Amino acid sequence: MAKKPAKTPARRxxxxxxxxxxxxxxxxxxxxxxxxxxxxxxxxxxxxxLDSTHYDLCLTDMRMPDGEGLEVVRHIQKKGLDVPVAVITAYGGTENAVAALKAGAFDYLAKPVSLEQLRTLVKSALRLEPAAEEEETEQLLLGQSCAIQQVLTLVDKLARSQAPVYITGESGSGKERAARLIHAKSNRAEKPFVAVNCGAIPENLMESEFFGYRKGAFTGANEDRDGFFQAASGGTLFLDEVADLPLAMQVKLLRAIQERKVRKVGATSEEPVDVRIISATHRNLAQCVEAGTFRQDLFYRLNVIEMRMPPLREMGEDILLIARSILGKLAARQGAPAPELGHEAELALQRYDFPGNVRELENILERAQALSDGVCITPDDLQLTITEREEPEITGGLDGKYPLQDYLDRVEKAVILEALEKTRFNRTQAARILGVTFRSMRYRMERLGIQ
Structure with a gap:
């Protein structure tokens, strides 16, 4: 009788x-x-x-009643334990995160903890099997619509390049997810992905946060510290809301990108850095350049390749696919079965404009799950504060039909949106349904502000 192969022990x-x-x-x-x-x-x-059991991974909070997570990191280093350790820091705790990386941690997570980031971190630390790694990576961006498939095709191309990428899109449309997917599919995947919200850092701390500082450089600088560039060494530095950088910092960032060197605050020499820059903003960076709030030379350095993230309302039936995925994650977090989306709730979601995009969808579903009976989510549970897409009433009285051009525009927009929804936002098919050329369709969409 053939002997069964020994079962591989689970990692701990x-x-x-x-x-x-x-x-x-x-x-x-x-x-x-x-x-x-x-x-x-x-x-x-x-x-x-740690002294009594072998672990393949350690996740530690930074602050605890009897000490700091840095002590756990140092204990692992002192004992020579082969345990990758990541620290969890409070929002804005960049200084602690950099200190942990310097002490020997391989990565960090910021609160509130993103489960997608956690899974990516674990995958990197344990070097999971390629199939499992690919499955986790693909979950960053979901969808079958033409809009998201174009994004995924471009992601695959960008992952093979080292060129800077500039991601545009409305707030909540998944710009950071796209950046993480580019990183995860690139040859830098095993190196850090460091995300920085440029609008959340006080201007007087920006230089030290980005480039680090030497001991004694200023009051409170009690030891050498690395910055974001050093923390992302070999990996990817994601600059979110890059339009919020003040002009003085833009000059220093431009030099760092051009020279691939940074100078710590208080240092007399520069040190080389190897990072790939991916930047994003919900604002129109070209308009910021015209307004004089963003340097043109930095814009050209960052905008080597541009990628646009589509708003959720352009993704047709993907809305329901993403909604079900979110409900599954919420249920997993709570250890309970995921409620179903009722038919009327599905229709309400598909007709809603989602000004806050995927981030708003997550908030809506988290609230709906709490308000539902736990079995089925109804439109009342969704509590959509902005009404469904308004379709003009064409028959009846003349109220609301002046001026004429505004009324005709509303009618035209409603008809085009209906055709786009029926074709899952395939503009070529929608144009065919409406009996117009693709060029005419594109012109009408631009004129009516349909993205």
């Missing part, structure tokens, strides 16, 4: 966090990825566990 992770809810969420996510999980609720308990 240690979660260190005194916040019970967050520790449980991390545990559930790791369990669903096939890992065994132990939890520790303080530094001492974590160090004891």
């Amino acid at each position: 992770a240690l979660v260190v966090d005194d916040e019970v809810d967050l520790a449980d969420l991390l545990e559930l996510t790791l369990l669903r990825m096939g890992l065994e999980v132990d939890k520790a609720h303080g530094v001492q308990e974590a160090c004891a566990s």
Whole structure:
């Protein structure tokens, strides 16, 4: 009788966090990825566990009642343990994150913890099998619509390049997800992906946050610190809301990109850096250049290849695909079955404009899940604050039909949107239905502000 092959033991992770809810969420996510999980609720308990058990991964919060996560990182380094460790920092805790990377951590997560980022981090730390890695990566952007398929095709091309990428799109349309997908598919995937919100950093701290500083460079600089560029070494630096950078910082960023060198605050020499720059903003950067708030030379450095993220309303039936995926993740987080979307709720979502895009959809569904009976989500549970796309009433009285051109534009827009919805936003097919040429269709969409 043939002997059965020995079963490969599951990899084991240690979660260190005194916040019970967050520790449980991390545990559930790791369990669903096939890992065994132990939890520790303080530094001492974590160090004891590391001394007595072999772990393949450690996730530790930065601040706990009996110490800091840095102590866990240093304990692993001191004992020579072969355990990749990542730290979880509070929002805006860049200084702690950089200190952890310097102490030996391989990556960090910012609160509130994104499960997509967590799974990407775990995949990188454990070097999961290619099939599993590809499956996790593809979940960053979902959809079968023409709009999202064009994005995915471009992502594959950009992943093979090292050129700077500039991602445009409305707030909440998934610009950071696209940047992470480019990184995950590139030859830099095993190196850090560092995301920076340029609008969230005080202007007087920008230079030290981006480039680091030397001990004694200013009051409070008690030790050398690396910045974002050093933290992203070998990987990707994602500059979100890059239009919010002040002009003085734009000059320094331009030099760093051109020379591939940075100078720490208080240092006398530059040091080389190897990072790929991906930038994004919901604002029109070309208009910012015209207005004099953004340097033209930096714009050309960042905008080597441009990629546009489509708003959710252009993605047709993908809205329901994404909604079901979000409901599944919310249910997994809570350890409960995901409620179904009722037919009327599906129609309401498909007809809604989503000014906040995927981010707004996530908020709507999280609220709806809490308000529903746990079995089926109804339109009342969705509580859509902005009404469905308005379709003009063509028959009846003359109220609202002046001026004539405005009324005709509303009618034309409603008909075009209906045709686009029927064809899942395939403009060529929609033009055929309407009996107009593709060029005429494109012109009408631009004139009416249909993206």
